[in-house]
Amino acid sequence: xxxxxxxxxxxxxxxxxxxxxxxxxxxxxxxxxxxxxxxxxxxxxxxxxxxxxxxxxxxxxxxxxxxxxxxxxxxxxxxxxxxxxxxxxxxxxxxxxxxxxxxxxxxxxxxxxxxxxxxxxxxxxxxxxxxxxxxxxxxxxxxxxxxxxxxxxxxxxxxxxxxxxxxxxxxxxxxxxxxxxxxxxxxxxxxxxxxxxxxxxxxxxxxxxxxxxxxxxxxxxxxxxxxxxxxxxxxxxxxxxxxxxxxxxxxxxxxxxxxxxxxxxxxxxxxxxxxxxxxxxxxxxxxxxxxxxxxxxxxxxxxxxxxxxxxxxxxxxxxxxxxxxxxxxxxxxxxxxxxxxxxxxxxxxxxxxxxxxxxxxxxxxxxxxxxxxxxxxxxxxxxxxxxxxxxxxxxxxxxxxxxxxxxxxxxxxxx
Numbered sequence: 544x545x546x547x548x549x550x551x552x553x554x555x556x557x558x559x560x561x562x563x564x565x566x567x568x569x570x571x572x573x574x575x576x577x578x579x580x581x582x583x584x585x586x587x588x589x590x591x592x593x594x595x596x597x598x599x600x601x602x603x604x605x606x607x608x609x610x611x612x613x614x615x616x617x618x619x620x621x622x623x624x625x626x627x628x629x630x631x632x633x634x635x636x637x638x639x640x641x642x643x644x645x646x647x648x649x650x651x652x653x654x655x656x657x658x659x660x661x662x663x664x665x666x667x668x669x670x671x672x673x674x675x676x677x678x679x680x681x682x683x684x685x686x687x688x689x690x691x692x693x694x695x696x697x698x699x700x701x702x703x704x705x706x707x708x709x710x711x712x713x714x715x716x717x718x719x720x721x722x723x724x725x726x727x728x729x730x731x732x733x734x735x736x737x738x739x740x741x742x743x744x745x746x747x748x749x750x751x752x753x754x755x756x757x758x759x760x761x762x763x764x765x766x767x768x769x770x771x772x773x774x775x776x777x778x779x780x781x782x783x784x785x786x787x788x789x790x791x792x793x794x795x796x797x798x799x800x801x802x803x804x805x806x807x808x809x810x811x812x813x814x815x816x817x818x819x820x821x822x823x824x825x826x827x828x829x830x831x832x833x834x835x836x837x838x839x840x841x842x843x844x845x846x847x848x849x850x851x852x853x854x855x856x857x858x859x860x861x862x863x864x865x866x867x868x869x870x871x872x873x874x875x876x877x878x879x880x881x882x883x884x885x886x887x888x889x890x891x892x893x894x895x896x897x898x899x900x901x902x903x904x905x906x907x908x909x910x911x912x913x914x915x916x917x918x919x920x921x922x923x924x925x926x927x928x929x930x931x932x933x934x935x936x937x938x939x940x941x942x943x944x945x946x947x948x949x950x951x952x953x954x955x956x957x958x
Contacts, residue, residue, distance in 0.1 A: 569834045574874040576827025577931055581878020582885065584820045584927045585919075589886035591813045592923070593916030595806065599775075601740040602802060604671040605747070608778045609797040611785075612767030621768050624793070628770055633781045636668025636771035641755040643766075645713040647693075647748065649701040656697065656748045658713070660755025660765075669771040672736055672749065679705050679734030686753040690733035696745035698735050707732050711748075713758055726758060824931050827874065828938040831867050835942035839863060842946075856947035863943035864936070871935020875928050883924065889917035 611624055618624065618639070625637040641660030646653060663684050667673050673681045677695065684690050691709065693701070703709055712727045730750070737744055756762065772781055778797035786795045799806070885892070893915045 569830060569837070570870055573827050573830035573834055574870050574877070576830060577824055577871060577874025577935065578877035578881060580820060580823030580827055581875055581927055581931050582881035583823060584817065585878070585882025585924055586885045586889070586917075587816055587820060588813065588923050588927075589882075589917045589919045590889060590915060591809070591816065592920055593889070593918035595809050595813075596918045597916040598740075598809075599806070601738055601743075603775060603798055604675070605738055605740070605743045606798060606801070607669050607769035608772040608775045609770040609782050609785075609795065610767050611770065611793050611795055614794055616766055617761070617764045618767055618793075619764055621765050624768050628768065628785065631781060631785060633772045633774065633777050634770055635773055636665075638662060638665035638669045638769050639752060639765040639767070640769055641750075641752055641759060641761060641766045643713060643755070643759055645711050645748075647697075647701060648710045648712070649703050649707065652701045654697060654700050655746070657746050658711075658748050658750060658755065660750045660752040660759075662752045669769045672738070675736045675738045676734055677737050679732070681734055681736075681749075683733035684749065684751040684754075686751055688733075688751070689728060689730050689754055690751065691730040692734035692736060692749040693732060694744035694747050695735055695737040696741065697748065698732070700745070703732050705732055705735070711758075728758060821930065824934055828871070828934040831870055831935060831938040832942060834870070835863055835867050835939060836945070838866065839942050839946040860943045860947040863946050864939045867939030867943070868932075868936055871932055871938070875931040875935070878931065879924065879928055882927075883919065886917050886919045889915055 611628065612618060621639045625639075628634050628637050639662055641658075643658045643660075645656055645658050647656050648654075661684070663682055666681070672692075676692075679692065681692060684692060691711070693703070698704070701709060708729050708731055710727060711730050734749075736749075750758070752765065756764070770781075772778055775798065779799055782795040782797045786793075
């Protein structure tokens with residue numbers, strides 16, 4: 544008789560109309576609190592995962608998975624190093640580059656820029672800049688033509704379009720009878736790119752590598768060699784293997800070192816957000832405790848009668864655990880549905896809210912990206928829902944144990 548009794552009575556107590564409506568209200572708020580906490584956790588972690596993924600892709604779309612350079616920041620025989628690097632099974636592309644800083648001017652408009660000399664024939668192996676061109680063509684960077692490709696925000700700040708001339712000043716000095724003068728050269732804008740990351744769109748300018756070599760007086764030398772790998776997460780291991788092999792006399796770096804602090808900060812922020820938002824679920828679980836304590840008090844006569852009919856303390860314990868678990872399960876299920884739905888539709892919901900309130904949530908001049916991305920990880924969803932249900936289960940233990948310890952004679956004496 545008592546094998547299915549805990550489940551039967553526990554479900555009955557959950558769905559029955561109680562005389563005390565306050566208890567029903569507390570049960571409802573507990574359920575909604577758990578649902579809200581689970582929804583918030585799934586959505587926030589998905590957005591932060593999407594933010595990290597988007598930044599990583601945009602950074603590595605213009606940067607490189609790994610770089611090889613000399614200890615004095617120059618390389619002479621980059622072709623030979625590229626051949627050696629290509630022997631590693633993880634390396635799929637290699638391209639030389641020259642890096643420097645300068646100042647671009649157009650009339651009264653002046654802007655500091657990060658300069659990168661590239662070889663168009665190899666650049667497509669390591670970056671996606673050719674795919675990000677919104678006007679012009681990267682192939683127009685020809686030796687001796689002194690063309691330049693600008694980020695879209697940089698072009699806007701200088702007020703230039705395709706075919707316009709800009710003056711480039713670099714710190715490499717010329718010695719003349721008039722004294723030491725900075726090197727200056729006129730360049731023609733042959734392309735404009737947009738990668739969607741303000742850091743690059745507002746400050747990066749691309750030159751033909753031979754033009755950059757003349758500008759910086761690097762005859763036959765380059766700053767380094769950029770590598771692209773099959774799996775970017777293998778970059779630290781590949782760098783170690785190349786250094787331990789035939790590239791021991793050169794300096795190897797990878798994207799995890801160059802941007803380590805940035806991605807570590809994102810990871811710490813994700814962890815802290817997880818802990819903070821978990822408190823919402825914990826508070827809702829405490830509400831389950833108060834709900835069941837009041838239910839136990841309200842149903843004390845029922846408990847006493849069940850005990851006199853032969854129900855064991857374990858049976859009474861399971862009755863109220865079933866009730867608490869039902870509240871936790873329904874709240875977790877609602878949170879799962881809400882969180883997954885929100886996470887999978889952030890790219891639709893956020894633009895709609897921006898249009899409704901006539902505002903922009905992510906300002907390009909403040910944030911790295913201008914759109915709110917989302918990347919739903921099912922392992923995060925499983926972890927969140929599991930924690931929610933376990934907390935709900937733990938919240939039932941004290942009131943259920945308290946109910947199982949009731950003495951029938953003491954209860955019925957006061958009825």
